[in-house]
Amino acid sequence: MDKMSEKLVTPPTTPPPQGTHSEPALMRIGMIRPLRHRDFRYMWVGLTVSLFGDGLYLVAIAWQTYQIRNTASALGIVLTAWSLPMVLALPFGGMVSDRFDRRKVLIASDVIRGVAITIMGVLSLSGIIEIWHLVILAGFYGIGQAFFGPAFGAIVPDLVPQDELVQANALDNFVRPMAERFIGPAVGGLIAEFWSPGGAFVLDGFTFAVSALMIMRMTHRPGARRADGSTAWSEVKEGFAFVRSKTWLWATLACASVSLLFVFGPFELLVPLLIKNRLGGGADDVGYVFAASGAGALLAAFLMGQYGMPKRHIVFLYVGLALGIFLMWPYAFVTATWQAAVIEFFAWGAWSASLVVWTTLMHRLVPRELLGRVTSLDWMVSISLTPISYALTGPISDSIGLDATFIWSGVLGGGLCIAFLFVPGVRASERDGSIHPPTVGQRAGGN
Numbered sequence: 001m002d003k004m005s006e007k008l009v010t011p012p013t014t015p016p017p018q019g020t021h022s023e024p025a026l027m028r029i030g031m032i033r034p035l036r037h038r039d040f041r042y043m044w045v046g047l048t049v050s051l052f053g054d055g056l057y058l059v060a061i062a063w064q065t066y067q068i069r070n071t072a073s074a075l076g077i078v079l080t081a082w083s084l085p086m087v088l089a090l091p092f093g094g095m096v097s098d099r100f101d102r103r104k105v106l107i108a109s110d111v112i113r114g115v116a117i118t119i120m121g122v123l124s125l126s127g128i129i130e131i132w133h134l135v136i137l138a139g140f141y142g143i144g145q146a147f148f149g150p151a152f153g154a155i156v157p158d159l160v161p162q163d164e165l166v167q168a169n170a171l172d173n174f175v176r177p178m179a180e181r182f183i184g185p186a187v188g189g190l191i192a193e194f195w196s197p198g199g200a201f202v203l204d205g206f207t208f209a210v211s212a213l214m215i216m217r218m219t220h221r222p223g224a225r226r227a228d229g230s231t232a233w234s235e236v237k238e239g240f241a242f243v244r245s246k247t248w249l250w251a252t253l254a255c256a257s258v259s260l261l262f263v264f265g266p267f268e269l270l271v272p273l274l275i276k277n278r279l280g281g282g283a284d285d286v287g288y289v290f291a292a293s294g295a296g297a298l299l300a301a302f303l304m305g306q307y308g309m310p311k312r313h314i315v316f317l318y319v320g321l322a323l324g325i326f327l328m329w330p331y332a333f334v335t336a337t338w339q340a341a342v343i344e345f346f347a348w349g350a351w352s353a354s355l356v357v358w359t360t361l362m363h364r365l366v367p368r369e370l371l372g373r374v375t376s377l378d379w380m381v382s383i384s385l386t387p388i389s390y391a392l393t394g395p396i397s398d399s400i401g402l403d404a405t406f407i408w409s410g411v412l413g414g415g416l417c418i419a420f421l422f423v424p425g426v427r428a429s430e431r432d433g434s435i436h437p438p439t440v441g442q443r444a445g446g447n
Contacts, residue, residue: 034168039218040159046214048175050110053207055184056191057117058290060200061134062272063192063283064124068131072269073394079268081135084387086142090150090380094239094373097151105151107212112144114208117201124198153375157363169359170305174298181348182294189287239373247425248314252358253381255318255420261385262413263325265393266405274402275337285337292341296349304356313357314430318421320354326414332403365429
């Protein structure tokens with residue numbers, strides 16, 4: 001029995017149990033409770049700062065590309081160069097996060113991404129940046145992400161008790177949009193508009209340094225090391241085998257992959273282009289619209305942290321994903337920036353609520369020793385078609401127009417997402433009770 005379990009089965013003396021009037025009022029907010037745990041708190045601070053930097057990057061990379069070459073195809077090339085190396089490296093990122101100290105993997109990832117984005121900023125501020133610079137540096141950025149995502153997804157259950165995972169994941173899905181989709185894009189848009197995208201890149205590089213320093217302060221927590229002589233490739237295959245054996249897992253990953261084919265390209269390439277060319281907006285307007293998406297996600301994450309897992313969590317998950325994708329089609333009728341902001345608010349609110357459910361499913365139903373590899377496969381399969389989406393969106397929009405691209409991406413993507421809900425066995429966890437953690441008494445009796 002690990003130390004965390006010992007704490008859970010030991011009768012509480014002081015402090016008083018959660019939920020009593022003696023508990024600090026702030027801790028009665030569900031998603032705040034995991035912050036009582038020191039290591040989780042350090043990781044949360046570091047993540048928040050680096051996600052703020054990601055929000056800067058989100059606007060700056062689009063605006064920088066369109067300043068060099070004002071076509072959707074140009075940004076598609078840059079984003080493909082970012083996403084393709086990430087997809088290819090993800091299985092190995094998961095293997096590394098299961099075999100080595102996940103804390104060190106997170107630090108190395110921050111260093112790789114911080115160096116790449118800082119170089120991008122220096123080139124931009126020097127006025128010599130070109131598309132090929134963005135392509136190469138975005139590739140290194142993607143490789144760094146391929147190792148950060150699995151390590152982060154796998155380390156969270158090491159830092160908080162099982163019965164606080166919903167709250168921890170709600171906090172993640174609160175902080176993520178607040179920093180990455182709300183504050184970051186708003187600040188990044190202002191910097192890119194009134195100074196230079198390069199300034200946003202340099203500030204992003206600094207956020208990775210802060211994140212690495214925070215993670216260094218965490219207590220040493222090694223990953224699940226192997227002592228049986230297994231090869232790296234055999235461990236990767238073990239992760240694939242587990243995913244294939246669970247219908248809820250492979251079906252949802254396939255759903256995400258096919259659906260995001262229709263939404264990632266139009267959202268990240270065409271929305272900034274729509275604001276720039278049709279609405280006559282600047283980088284600050286792009287930041288404003290992206291910030292609205294963060295506001296919707298913030299509200300959804302807060303509500304999930306308060307109310308926990310819905311009873312029909314699989315239905316909730318799929319409907320939320322489908323709604324977020326389906327809301328791409330109203331962009332065809334947008335005539336003002338505020339209208340785009342409203343669409344973003346509701347779309348990302350639906351996605352954020354769904355992601356809380358999905359992350360909690362992963363943390364509760366995937367064995368701890370496999371979590372890094374399964375998380376990497378989650379990333380890899382979910383975004384496997386994203387490079388294709390980036391590569392095809394520009395030529396398709398040039399051929400059929402922005403409006404038709406928005407309409408068809410929303411209708412087809414949302415419809416395909418709902419279709420996967422009817423795969424036999426995908427809703428098994430709604431009936432077998434496996435998603436619900438054991439009570440304190442059950443854990444004590446089982447030990």
